[in-house]
Amino acid sequence: MDHSALLELAARLAHDAGQAIEAIRRAGFEVERKGDASPVTAADRISEGIITEGLRAAAPDIPIIAEEAMSDGVIPPVAPRFWLVDPLDGTKEFAAGIPEYCTCIALIENGRAVLGVLGAPAEPAIYAGILGQGAWVERGGVRRPMKARPTPATGLVLMASRSHRKDTGEAGFRPPVPVIETIPMGSALKYARIAEGVADVCPRLDGRTMEWDTAAAQAVLEAAGGRMFDPHGHTLRYGKAQYRNEGFIAWGAE
Missing domain, CATH: 3.30.540.10 (Fructose-1,6-Bisphosphatase, subunit A, domain 1)
Structure with a gap:
């Protein structure tokens, strides 16, 4: 197939x-x-x-x-x-x-x-x-x-975890453009909003997710022109030890 x-x-x-x-x-x-x-x-x-x-x-x-x-x-x-x-x-x-x-x-x-x-x-x-x-x-x-949208000069719409917001490392996120709106949402649907072009970024910097939490969302987001990368700027990879992720940021189109 x-x-x-x-x-x-x-x-x-x-x-x-x-x-x-x-x-x-x-x-x-x-x-x-x-x-x-x-x-x-x-x-x-x-x-x-x-x-x-x-x-x-x-x-x-x-x-x-x-x-x-x-x-x-x-x-x-x-x-x-x-x-x-x-x-x-x-x-x-x-x-x-x-x-x-x-x-x-x-x-x-x-x-x-x-x-x-x-x-x-x-x-x-x-x-x-x-x-x-x-x-x-x-x-x-x-x-x-x-299609994911390019970063708007007027400010970012940030998707935030509804259930884990205190633990995601979001407080340490320093984007180059101000955040003008934050939308809490559960599950990987946060990344679908970025892929649809209605939001811009979702930081998850705590390193407490598993690969099955992100893989489908990353494929959809990247297919739509967006990005999902670790704090060093490297695209997330899969098949790691214990199938654990590091921290990452999901972002719209460049």
Whole structure:
């Protein structure tokens, strides 16, 4: 399967997982705690099952690194090409009834996030992109291209974490242009706003994210002309030890 076919596969699975997530939200659910004290729900597990089973059925040769399986100790051997899956990014928002959560599916090749899908079932919307081929958003069955905007001289719209704002290192962020508006938002949907061209930057400098938190968003953002880089200016890479990220900044077009 080529990248376009794999992107369509990931978009379909994100849609199907999103429908299951919304069904669980409407029916009610319990919140449990994982070993690291982070929340998990039936929606996380069912979404992960839908996504990983679909990926394995269609592309059995590509290993899958998925958040909940990793939490359970299921860690496939490192490979040059693999999927990174967060079945429900923004579980805190989901549990609180805040419609800022998404599914994240990314394909990694030789350390780069080459394609990604963010499924936002509460909107509902699908954000997707292939590195070097462009990005799109689908709402109501209609797809339109997305382009990140250049840094406006009048000031930045900054996306901030809703649940982790005190811990993100945002206070140490010193942009070259003043911030004129700050919008708190949960999950990787923050980066979709930058890819759409309605926001400009999101700093996450604390180094407390995992690769599945960022890979799909990075692929979408970079496909839309934006950037995601570490404090040294290097593009984020994937397949690192324990799949942990350093701090990073997501930014719009140059």
